[in-house]
Amino acid sequence: MLIERKKERRYILFALIVLAVYLSPLFILQENAHIRVHDNLDSNLAWYKVLARSGEIFGDVQDPIPQIINGLLSRNAFGTEYSVIVWLYALLPTMAAYGLSQALTRLVAFFGMYVLLKAHLLPGEKWLPIQIVTALAFALTPFWPSGMLSTLGMPLALWAFLNFRNREDTWKDYLVLTLLPLYASIVLGFFFFLSAMGIFWLTDVVRRKGWNLRFLFAIVYMTFIFMLVEYRLVYSFLFTTEPNSRDEYFHAHLPFWSAVRLFFKNYLLGHTHVLTIHTLFILPAMFIAFYFVFMKKLWKQERIFVFLFVLNILLSAWYAFWFYEGWLPLTKRFHFMDTFNFARYHFLRPLVIYASFALALKIISLQGFSWRNTAKWFAIMQIVFLGLFNDEIIYQQKPTxxxxxxxxxxxxxxxxxxxxxxxxxxxxxxxxxxxxxxxxxxxxxxxxxxxxxxxxxxxxxxxxxxxxxxxxxxxxxxxxxxxxxxxxxxxxxxxxxxxxxxxxxxxxxxxxxxxxxxxxxxxxxxxxxxxxxxxxxxxxxxxxxxxxxxxxxxxxxx
Known part of the structure; x- marks a missing residue:
């Protein structure tokens, strides 16, 4: 047991060193670093600065932000004061806040995916290398910076919810469900995650596994915490009557075959706000693993992998066909279908893809020595490939x-x-x-x-x-x-x-x-x-x- 713990610590230390190297350009170069422009430098980072300068961090929901559009932009257009990221940018220089935010998000992503795999999806000491390398790969994904833990925090949340579902919860699970909303957004990820958890709970009920009120309470509890943290968003959604710019957003515009093309694009390449960099190594690993499941009829033994494999396809299909023009009759009748972006269920894909990757590596490893080496190289190449997507590399042609x-x-x-x-x-x-x-x-x-x-x-x-x-x-x-x-x-x-x-x-x-x-x-x-x-x-x-x-x-x- 002691030997295994030492081995685990060595693997974790190695992963943390890789993360430190990956993050180092942000702390070494500071303002001379290259980072994402789209929905980052061109918006969020400036918003945090404007909000801090305005003196309206604790402003009333309808208080104006004078610096923008003649004060017609209300305080509600910016993030809640109960979000840690707002205070990082209010108290620290821009790049110090940005670097700390990146470090915090990636650390939670790593440990969240690791404990999820270790406790629920891939238990067993023999799978430690796959647990660590998958968690590291997940933590290296080029996530949307101001999304914080909205997607990368999902594995940690799922770990806690599965503990509730299995009636093995402790105070740590409540702590996770309480703290995550302080560094995540409900509209940028957790609305879709929590509604998925609700479907999960309901499925258990239908399958006669009991009502499991502890699991249901956990879902309601985290939703309640999000409602408190995001009270400005709740107010805007329920009580704002003045027409706003989102009232002229129309999503249902694609003809059928354009939606089909969008499905393949999303499935193969992902989406800019939830990039997973899964095309070259993760997808082949998943298809090889699915081949073995099919050929050896491992449906029952690998039912979680099969479920995630199919769910990944369905999430891309949902995303693409949310923009299909066939929705028009419904969107004309129910306006909220235009103002709220339900396509974002695909924000679940980073969790689904990397959990599938871990299970795929396990399935491939079980097929013999040569296949075990193949699984190892899939894992190594994915880490290397993600390293090449470091901001300092891919945004080299953009301004610092x-x-x-x-x-x-x-x-x-x-x-x-x-x-x-x-x-x-x-x-x-x-x-x-x-x-x-x-x-x-x-x-x-x-x-x-x-x-x-x-x-x-x-x-x-x-x-x-x-x-x-x-x-x-x-x-x-x-x-x-x-x-x-x-x-x-x-x-x-x-x-x-x-x-x-x-x-x-x-x-x-x-x-x-x-x-x-x-x-x-x-x-x-x-x-x-x-x-x-x-x-x-x-x-x-x-x-x-x-x-x-x-x-x-x-x-x-x-």
Whole structure:
């Protein structure tokens, strides 16, 4: 027993060293690190900064955030004050908070998957290497940073729920169900997980395994904790009557064969918000294992693996066909089907895929010496492959954090304008408005998915002629509108135009009268506007810095 514990500690230590190496660029490079831009630098990280600066962390549900869209964005559009991530960014520099968040999430992901496999899915000391390597691989997945433990915390939650189901629960299980909601989001993962647990419990009842009130109470308990933590979201969903931008989000638009293509894309490649990097090594391992189950008729012995194998297919099918146009009759009748993204049941896939991977490695290992070596190489190659998806590698061509937010450059712009930032409004062309927001500017443009619909329509008047010339951005704005940007027909959905660009904006048609009525005084453009005067714009000054990814052409409204 002592020897096995020492072996376990060595394996865990090895995994923690790998995790430390993986995370090291964030702590060594700090603001010079390369990290994800989409739904990260372009939004969440700036939101945390704006929220901390606003003094509204504990604000009332309807209190305005003055810095964004003339104060029409309510406090409820940002995260709850009971989320640890909000306080990390409020108390620490951006990259210190980001690095700690990454470390915390990956550590919980590792230990959560490890205890789940060890206690429930793959028990037995002989499977220790598979338990550890699968947990490590799961912890290395390039998860959505601001999702925190919304998906990577699911194995730990499932471990606790299975303890309740087996009537083996202790205070540790209650602690898990209490603390996870403080570092996870119900809409970014746990609504779907908890409803799946409810179906699990109901299935037990139907199969006459008893009512198991302890298991049911655990589900209700964690749901209740989430409701307390996410009280702002609950309030917005139940009591907000003013139409908001999500009221014009329409998901059911794909014809049948497009939905089929989306199914294969999701099944094979995954989704940007829950990337699993499973295509090259995990999928072949799963198919080989399924082959052995089929050929040797191991359905009963490997029923958990078979269930997960089929569930993985069904989750991708659900995701793809949620966008199928056949839903239209229902979405027209039940509006909440458009405003709430039920497609996110596929957020269960990281848990399902990596649990399947562990079971697949076990099945392959049992087929003889050569197959045991094959399973070992599948595991090793998956770890190596995940290492190549480190942010510092895959985002090498993107700006660093320092280059993206360009604090020095925007500080010069602020000094040049020489007015208190709250006295004027700005908007951007060719760069994300989050950059201006991060640097304290008050913006008319924004990236938020919950703001007054009336503002969306008002802002649309500024870019109405540009939208009319480009169907892609017109559909993007009108049928979603989360990015309330100064779209142009020429640039389309390009809003990261670096300073080495040779582009010029030609034949721009903005309604700058509306822009001015809304308080707009300056436009930060990433490229020169050739017909600025026709748009009542005057080039004030051009700003550039070695520390910035952007060259900013500062245009003033005449």
């Amino acid at each position: 954090v320092k280059e993206f937010y360009a604090v020095d450059l925007f500080g010069k712009i602020k000094e040049h304008i020489a007015l208190p930032q709250e006295k004027y409004r700005v908007a951007s062309i060719g760069i994300h408005p989050a950059i201006s927001q991060y640097n304290g500017f008050y913006t008319l443009d924004t990236y938020n998915n919950f703001y007054p619909l009336s503002y969306k329509h008002q802002f649309r008047k500024i870019i109405e002629k540009e939208l009319a010339k480009n169907k892609t951005v017109r559909t993007y704005y009108d049928q979603w509108g989360g990015r309330c940007y100064l779209f142009t027909a020429q640039l389309g959905k390009r809003y990261m135009i670096k300073k080495d660009s040779k582009r010029h904006l030609k034949k721009l048609e903005l309604n700058t009268d509306v822009f001015k009525e809304m308080g707009g005084r300056y436009i930060f453009s990433a490229i020169p506007i050739d017909n600025a005067e026709q748009n009542q714009l005057q080039l004030d000054k051009v700003f550039e810095s070695k520390k910035s990814a952007w060259k900013i052409y500062l245009y003033k409204i005449l």
